[in-house]
Amino acid sequence: MRTAYSVETVRTAERVLMARLPEGALMQRAAAGLAAACADLLGRVYGSRVVLLVGSGDNGGDALYAGARLARRGAGVTAVLLTPERAHAGGLAALRRAGGSVAAAGAGEGLVAGADLVVDGIVGIGGKGGLRAEAVPLAEAARRSRAAVVAVDLPSGVDADTGQVHGAAVRADLTVTFGTHKPGLLIDPAREYAGSVRLVDIGLELPDGAVLEALQHADVARLLPVPAVESDKYRRGVVGIAAGSARYPGAAVLAVSGALRGGAGAVRYVGPAGDAVIARFPETLVSDRGPKRAGRVQAWVVGPGAGDDAGPVAEVLAADVPVLVDADGLRLADPGAVRRRTAPTLMTPHAGEAAALLGVSREEVEGARLAAVRELAGRYGAAVLLKGSTTLVAGRDGGTVRVNATGTSWLATAGSGDVLSGLVGSLLAAGLSAVDAGSAGAYLHGLAGRFAADGAPVGAHDVADAIPGAWRDVRGVG
Numbered sequence: 001m002r003t004a005y006s007v008e009t010v011r012t013a014e015r016v017l018m019a020r021l022p023e024g025a026l027m028q029r030a031a032a033g034l035a036a037a038c039a040d041l042l043g044r045v046y047g048s049r050v051v052l053l054v055g056s057g058d059n060g061g062d063a064l065y066a067g068a069r070l071a072r073r074g075a076g077v078t079a080v081l082l083t084p085e086r087a088h089a090g091g092l093a094a095l096r097r098a099g100g101s102v103a104a105a106g107a108g109e110g111l112v113a114g115a116d117l118v119v120d121g122i123v124g125i126g127g128k129g130g131l132r133a134e135a136v137p138l139a140e141a142a143r144r145s146r147a148a149v150v151a152v153d154l155p156s157g158v159d160a161d162t163g164q165v166h167g168a169a170v171r172a173d174l175t176v177t178f179g180t181h182k183p184g185l186l187i188d189p190a191r192e193y194a195g196s197v198r199l200v201d202i203g204l205e206l207p208d209g210a211v212l213e214a215l216q217h218a219d220v221a222r223l224l225p226v227p228a229v230e231s232d233k234y235r236r237g238v239v240g241i242a243a244g245s246a247r248y249p250g251a252a253v254l255a256v257s258g259a260l261r262g263g264a265g266a267v268r269y270v271g272p273a274g275d276a277v278i279a280r281f282p283e284t285l286v287s288d289r290g291p292k293r294a295g296r297v298q299a300w301v302v303g304p305g306a307g308d309d310a311g312p313v314a315e316v317l318a319a320d321v322p323v324l325v326d327a328d329g330l331r332l333a334d335p336g337a338v339r340r341r342t343a344p345t346l347m348t349p350h351a352g353e354a355a356a357l358l359g360v361s362r363e364e365v366e367g368a369r370l371a372a373v374r375e376l377a378g379r380y381g382a383a384v385l386l387k388g389s390t391t392l393v394a395g396r397d398g399g400t401v402r403v404n405a406t407g408t409s410w411l412a413t414a415g416s417g418d419v420l421s422g423l424v425g426s427l428l429a430a431g432l433s434a435v436d437a438g439s440a441g442a443y444l445h446g447l448a449g450r451f452a453a454d455g456a457p458v459g460a461h462d463v464a465d466a467i468p469g470a471w472r473d474v475r476g477v478g
């Protein structure tokens, strides 16, 4: 499990550790890790041209001490000081002792243009708002240059706690972060600015209560239902799919295609697209009698391609089993009925649907995903999975939010969300909690998207076909 903590928690842990260590020891640990990452990226340190962008806080101090280490190994290191009178004094002295030089901000753009490596130590967890005006031309020069850009702790200008980006920010190829991931490194849009992320252990001890957690293969493998020797289809769980319409029969087929690969023992389909479903998946149990009279299920999925028929949504919400509400179902669901439910409910909007539910613009949701997913979970008293390049899953009672980034932008294809809804519904029927089903399902779905696409466009049905391969990869079998 990868975790991310708030700035406040990091500061507290830092204080505790600093009280036990000699002065400056923590910064030396950070600088050593940073210098090692820079050296790995450069390949050959001796003779390379390194430019440090140095702000007025400890983030700049990290950059200066790391620069001193690189200078001792033969790099030509120049520090560009944004506020010379406030640059970290110890770091500056160390750089000078090691043979590095110092330049004023005015010379920065030219230096950046000719560098092999730019180290962004403008601002870290002490940052407020986007980059200040004096730093913007340097960030832009770094973007234009052919130099590799390494961000210290965070790309300067992104919000550490939320992943929001207000105005200009540094775009890094690599971010070297200290002690723990920060939420902004795992949530778009900030995540995209961070490039790949390397975590340096500086000995911080962090409490329970991470802001975010990201499942890894081993975590998902532990969650996935595997039939016991004496299992039968009913013990594995039956998932009901109430989806599709005369206009959108394909949504029903795709939701069923995901559900069949999700671990339930049987898939029951209810709705007007039974013929299309049976033609593609003869193993489906089909009924046109409405959810209430369709027979028992252990979880329902309602909404994909449902059109304007609110009846099945209301029937499903009245059932005392876990329910996943997606697509048209989100619009058709009575919020009061969702809030009154005692069995788990999982809502799975994309940013546009979340925006409609919250009464804000799509851009607002995309710019502040963490706030949006928490707000929806609170308003509806339900778990919420907010789809996108970094999918977030919030539980109904707040707490740690799960983030998934296994996906690929090739998944931005019509119907791939329908596949996800069936897959997650199946995991719910197999007995996973709403948050576990949502996050494990998003993980598998993202991986399946990667396997199916492999660098080329794919349709949603290809993603469904790749789900078994994703399961095998996660479980380390086959």
Ligand SMILES: NC(=O)C1=CN([C@@H]2O[C@H](COP(=O)(O)OP(=O)(O)OC[C@H]3O[C@@H](n4cnc5c(N)ncnc54)[C@H](OP(=O)(O)O)[C@@H]3O)[C@@H](O)[C@H]2O)[C@@H](O)CC1
Pocket: 010, 011, 014, 026, 027, 030, 055, 056, 057, 058, 059, 060, 062, 122, 123, 124, 125, 126, 127, 128, 129, 130, 131, 132, 135, 152, 153, 154, 157, 178, 179, 202, 204
């Ligand atoms: N925590 C840990 O465990 C460890 C932390 N370590 C390191 O310390 C870093 C935190 O250092 P920090 O607290 O000195 O703050 P920092 O990020 O340098 O920024 C403050 C300065 O930036 C300025 N500034 C603010 N906003 C700005 C903006 N938008 N654009 C431009 N400038 C802006 C602000 O200026 P002011 O408002 O005062 O004018 C202030 O002077 C942390 O990220 C990590 O690298 C490691 O060394 C060891 C372990």
Ligand SMILES: Nc1ncnc2c1ncn2[C@@H]1O[C@H](COP(=O)(O)OP(=O)(O)O)[C@@H](O)[C@H]1O
Pocket: 327, 350, 387, 388, 389, 390, 391, 407, 408, 409, 410, 411, 412, 413, 414, 415, 416, 417, 418, 419, 420, 445
């Ligand atoms: N840029 C992206 N990167 C990764 N995954 C994405 C991206 N865009 C969309 N996805 C994923 O693709 C799926 C699209 O779902 P959705 O928007 O509901 O599509 P549809 O309604 O056509 O089925 C979601 O699982 C979402 O997380």
Ligand SMILES: [K+]
Pocket: 059, 120, 121, 122, 123, 124, 151, 152, 153, 154, 155, 156
């Ligand atoms: K930085």
